[in-house]
Amino acid sequence: MNAFDSQAARALPASRPACARAAFLVSPAGESLAAESASDNVYMDLSRVFSSDRARAQHQGLQRALSTELPVISFAGDPAAPDGMFPNNVFGTRAGTLIIGQMRHRVRQLEAERSDIRGFFTDVLGYATVDLRGGEVGELTGSLVIDRARGIGYAGLGERCTSAAAQAMAQAFDLRMLQQAALAPGEYHTNVVMAVLAGRVAVLCADGWADPKVADAIAAVYAPQVLWLEPEQKAAFAANCISLRDDSVWMSATAADVLSPTQRTQLQTGGLRIRSVELDEIEKAGGSLRCCVGEIF
Template identity: 55%
Template sequence: MITRDVDAFLAVARAAAADFGPATARGAFLVSPDGFSRAAESARDNSYMADAGFDARAACAEHAELVRRIRQHLPVEVFPGDPAAPDGVFPNNVFGTSADALVIGRMRHPVRQREAARSDIRASLGEGRRIVDLSLQPHPCELTGALVIDRSRGLGICGLSERCSAEGAALMHAAFGLRATLVLDLAPGEYHTNVVLAVLAGRAALLCPDGFAQPAVAHAVVQALYGDAAIALDADARAAFVANAIALTPSTVWMSARAAAALPAAASAQLAHVGFQVEAVPLPAIEAAGGSLRCCVAEIF
């Protein structure tokens, strides 16, 4: 079921058992920021992107440290970057996996559409999986940038923006085989749901209500699903990418050092209460490109 009807979604979601699949991935893949620079096309609808000051050397060093840290917890595959695809450091928008499928998204901007054609990533992630290629159809659907998935229960929350249409949301819902997906409009100026919402191993969530066109509705939905572990954040935390976080293991939540510094003490205590340790990695150069740690990490299920 994919719907805009909150009550209908919650009726299914509340009854969904945590048996859809693993809550966290068995591995991750990243793309190095080779040729890191400002992507002018992407900047048109990404208000988080800096106007200047892009430092390719610093971005590569940050990325290498991120890979090193994650490898202490789970297997990581790293693909080289492409200077012709400066946003390639954020691969989760283009490639997503389920237990049996590789899903390839349709990016809004031509500068990002070329990423979907990468034969090396297709070959590596597609081995043993069916390939659901959405990249050539006309509806934008930027995968787990637009669609935040509770993998344990097979639930999705998809925020519509210029990066994801209603038709694109439906295509992603089907491609990932989800039980239920709720479609909501993002607030004007927001480009991806995963900047304003993170579902953490199916048992907690970080939410920036003001990132949605109807903040109270978004807050009520997330609270209904995760109860006291639904952590609402303010605009300052949103700007610092606190909700652009990811649970890479059942006991660790990863975010940038900037995000961790902006994480309210009460929110940190709530995460600890439900069994999460925060892992923080400095990413100031990469964040100039308008995304943070979660955007850099594509999951392998």
Template identity: 60%
Template structure:
């Protein structure tokens, strides 16, 4: 079922069971920075990028190596080499995602991102694991996977923000590819490019939401109601610090950048703790210059 209003969402949400297993990934993969730089093409619709900032490739590589090491505390992590011709490749979750037995490959808006979808090494690696490559069907639409689609795997629900990076046709294609029971489509606020910058669902038990990232205020209100008592509501400064660009890779820890963690108030940290989550923070200041943060770096393997 695909819905487009808060009442229909809340009614459907209440009827869906919570799965005992599969709320978090079995493993994850990253793509390392290579000659780290900012993608000029992507900056056209990513307000979190500033092409005027100098970048330090060595610092980005060091941050990324530490990220892989730290995430390995919660699950197995593989890292693929980056491609200097694809500077946004450090954010693979927009291009690659999985369901058991299948590697889903998205449809990217920008040519600099479409190059990533052609990587034969990643496809071959998943073939060795027994995952069939499953590109989204051809057509004149855009669907940037778990950048545009935030998934509650415990309930099999997708939250799909429509923007230049995902249209309604793309939302339907992802709904079908992921085999979701419910997808809620809504417009992101003007200037927002991906849902995972304004919303995180942590292991199906908690939500982090930035209300000013949505075109309709009823959307974040309904999400907060659905995850009542376990929702962290961000202000604009916290959103801009990437506090919603977080992920749970185990049932007991929410990962985010050091900048994001520092932006949270004590009461917000307490809300996450009451839902069973400690916070894992990793310094990603250099990587964040490319317009994404920790969650964007992580492609989950289910």
């Protein structure tokens, strides 16, 4: 683990917007899962039957649900890029700027070439672009969990994020502080092992990191508002959650179902109402609700 001062991180003012002002999704389009992505995503199981119709229906339900809290737009999926329904790995934003990430797999690199999504941000919203393609692999807010309020990034290093990429992403997102540390063997994205909700509640699974002390250092920033997960809860995507406004947290029904009554109470004590939708078909692709949500700041 690189030097990370939890006390200094805790002291950073929560002076930036903690939650996005809008969100965007990309609808499921592939009739099967991306075998290339499954090579380093243990949450995928290609032996399971995947129903694209059911995935699309669940995705539409997700859009309707999220739209009760903020504006949500959805782009059509591309059958040649079945992982496109997880756009937060490829496209990210800070205020006035679109960020394009460098994906590891070619099947995902295709997503960054979409002129409609890029054009929406540049031509419609007038955003500038920071294009990280050509640099080292760093899969944006899959690999980098961001406390937007304080401007802190937590990067999990591995096959889908290098140290150099973490630093480039931190600069692109205009972060004040960066912690980077190796994920545990078998973990592919940081947002499967942790989340920061509304800038004040951390969700953590210690065994998601090669060194469990990494989780302790992160927890010290948010104590006592820390929700610790067991490995089986992590496997059910309980850490793959997001707050889209200050008083709620979104997660899949699978994730919500594995939370204990004590954990539910803890989130509520932290001022977060649990909201969930069925996404079990989409979760067969190795990601869950947070992965589906592109944030517009």
